[in-house]
Amino acid sequence: MTAQEYSIQELSEASGLPRRTIHFYTQQEILPPPSGAGLGARYSEEHILRLALIPYFRRQGLRLDEIRVKFKEMNLENMRNIVERIPVQA
Numbered sequence: 001m002t003a004q005e006y007s008i009q010e011l012s013e014a015s016g017l018p019r020r021t022i023h024f025y026t027q028q029e030i031l032p033p034p035s036g037a038g039l040g041a042r043y044s045e046e047h048i049l050r051l052a053l054i055p056y057f058r059r060q061g062l063r064l065d066e067i068r069v070k071f072k073e074m075n076l077e078n079m080r081n082i083v084e085r086i087p088v089q090a
Contacts, residue, residue, distance in 0.1 A: 005042040025051075
């Protein structure tokens with residue numbers, strides 16, 4: 001089974017964030033770079049999970065540099081577990 005991949009448009013739609021914000025997070029090393037470049041750039045589950053976790057960590061008062069460090073200490077399973085427990089915002 002191959003891992004799900006997303007275009008920048010699909011990532012933007014899934015996360016609710018504009019492309020500009022996704023690119024900013026990549027520049028800040030909060031998101032890993034996509035595989036490929038330009039129109040062929042592909043994003044993974046890790047990108048989806050990180051984009052779900054950023055607002056969660058921000059609500060806890062973490063700055064972006066602190067979030068970057070936190071992500072370096074986490075693996076995909078850690079991220080999945082936290083995302084599953086995030087309450088749905090009304």
